[in-house]
Amino acid sequence: MAEVSQTANAKAVVARKNLQSSFFKRGISLALFSGVSYGLYTAFLTMGMTKGVWGDWYGANTKGLSAFVVVYLIAALGNAINDVCSAVWALSYAGVKGKFKDFLRCINTPPGRIMILAALIGGPIASTAYVIAIQMAGSIVVPISALCPAIAAILGKVLYKQELNKRMAVGIVICVSASFLIGSTGFTGETSPNLLLGLGIAVIAALGWGFEGCVAGYGTAMIDPEIGICIRQVTSGVANLFILVPVLGMMAGGVNISTNLAIQAFTSGPAMIWFALSGLLTFLTFMTWYAANSMCGAGLGTACNGTYSFFGPLFCLLVLGVYGGMDGWSLPPVAWIGAVVMMFGIVTISMNPLDLFRKKKEEV
Template identity: 55%
Template structure:
């Protein structure tokens, strides 16, 4: 009788371990999917900003816009349009899944407000910096922006006193080394105009997303991931529209800001691609949050960081191959650096010895 009971207990433990392993494996796949979605978000947003009215704005005559407006105001409008489309998808999905009430209730809570604060940095600042970087330097800035896990680890050490051991510091050094590899072409005298500025904005995006990752880690641990992503995208879209765009509009000279925003939101030639970019952005953050909850923040962060590879790849695939646009071929050093970046991110998030121990336990 006791032997039968012991066998049943052992079988139950094995079944539980198998379920846990399957759950974690599924979480890893979901987190990896977030990196892929981020790659398509980058490609479709860039494609949208090359169609319709955007051709006139970035064309030879610049539609009478100042250099400041072309660089910063248009970048903010592109980010706002993408985030607004993403917010629309998020709200629509919340309505379909019956979670819109939870969205409004969570806004009044401390975790909800934490998500709002993180989105204010990750949205108006990082998203706009990311768009400007793409316009100035192309998809080469994607691996630069993928420094956000490394920066997040550094910020977490100072703000939340989280562990930053020798292995994690090695991973951070690898990530920054990969960024230097990418930046090498911009340091020479024959570098394309604006590339160095684009790389700087890519780094600014990484800093903002690193901050957002630290802050929102608290919020997403206490609220539903779908509700969290809705708060994030709605906050990001609105803050871009009512804070950043008016600010840049006042600073820039030439062009009516309201007319530019209206033209961008009603342009039939480009809005379809922004809608696709918004859906991909929703998937990127949604799968990131969900993957983190299933396989752990460290492993989820490393899987999401693979967008350092998927970003340039999707841009090359969509813009270069599918639409035949020039300038989206990836230099060999950038491909190599993207792979090195992924290795660095995994080094920050995981101890290789732990993987070996897991295999031995099995």
């Protein structure tokens, strides 16, 4: 009788370990998908900001707009419209799934307030810092922003006691190093006089996204990730469109400037098609990223999500360069090398690479 009980307990332990392993691997898969969809979102958003009235704003005919408006206000407006579209997709999805009432109930709960905090830091603050940094320093800020996996991993370890062993740490370092390798071409040719300031602002973006990944992963561990993404996107969209953009409008000379630009942007049909697509991809990106962080930890989830530093330029090449016929979107050889290095880093943080060889030996 005792032997039967021990056998049953052993089987239960094995089943539990297999379930945990499956849950962990699914988290890694979702995090990788979030990196791919983030790359697509970047390409669609960039395409949208070349169509319709945006082509006039960024083209030779700027309609008398100041440099501040063109560089900062219009960029923030593009981000705001994208987040509003993403919020519409998130709310529609919640409605179809019958979770809209749950969304309303969760807003004013401790997990809901955590998600609102994460959205405010990762949305208006981090995203705006990212846009400003790109304007100042160029593409080199993309790998700088990829420091967020390391930041999320450290915060996850300190705040929530999440596992961060030496192998995982090495994998995260490899991924971050690969991101820098991919973005190293930003130092070629003439550099911006505001390079160092731009890099410093990019660090703010990395800190914001790292904090969001850590906090949001904790929040979605207590509530449905599909509800969490609704709270995140609605908060970010409202804060960007009704707080950030008007503030930048006042800095540019008056709220009426931002209001007029917003009306023109929302009524520009050729551009809004692409914003609708970028909003959909943003919704998918953050939903899978939040879910992944709650399943495999903030460090691993954010590290895998950091593959956007490769997928972003790749899809920009395909969508803008190949499909759109625009120049300047080709990928240098170093980007492909960085991609291989990054994939090795992802394997390292998700599993011990030596296990692949061990399994082969066992099969033989």
